[in-house]
Ligand SMILES: Nc1ncnc2c1ncn2[C@@H]1O[C@H](COP(=O)(O)OP(=O)(O)O)[C@@H](O)[C@H]1O
């Protein structure tokens with residue numbers, strides 16, 4: 116069961132969009148997928164059409180030890196979802212004094228062996244929730260927007276990953292970089308892709324996720340791209356990315 120954390124402390128780079136649609140793509144390829152929403156903004160949860168009233172318990176109660184992940188998981192659009200809500204926003208503070216605070220998610224996911232893939236959608240910070248994701252994961256995918264300043268903040272992110280590797284999770288690897296919001300018409304987009312390749316060599320997925328308005332619209336209908344516009348560029352890109360992710364194993 117590979118557990119993969121989608122991480123970038125920058126907001127708006129496509130973490131949530133990629134978690135949802137890579138997850139849905141992997142499910143279309145016959146994989147059993149669990150998506151975990153670790154962002155107090157709960158964009159993944161709401162983007163999959165899960166309403167607040169359906170949320171009896173969430174990742175917050177699970178991390179707190181008040182519910183099991185099996186109790187909190189909802190089945191959605193062919194994937195399982197461990198949802199979040201705004202209640203998670205107090206978690207960083209609340210858990211900061213707890214012994215073993217970096218291992219709460221890892222413990223909560225013990226017993227999820229039925230999944231082929233567990234994808235962790237991280238908040239836009241390098242705080243305790245992201246540290247929990249890095250501790251629970253075997254692999255990291257970094258979504259990078261193929262725009263100005265794409266690589267800004269990367270050394271801080273890589274430092275954090277290396278510290279977690281050293282102290283908490285020796286087997287952790289950065290196994291994929293996802294180039295998002297690519298616009299082939301823009302020189303800048305192509306230049307940034309070249310820069311990412313230079314920096315990360317073969318880690319960059321060959322499949323680039325193009326800028327595609329349907330990808331931004333789908334969550335407001337509570338749908339994955341494959342439900343909302345199965346024939347659009349975004350659906351093709353995320354299915355190609357899913358195939359590439361499977362082929363890399
Ligand atoms: N390939 C894309 N094309 C067009 N819009 C996109 C694309 N990827 C993401 N978006 C939009 O950009 C915004 C930020 O994406 P999101 O996945 O929420 O980023 P993050 O989770 O990193 O903050 C959202 O409004 C999303 O719908």
Ligand SMILES: [Mg+2]
Pocket residue numbers: 130131132154158237
């Ligand atoms: Mg997000």
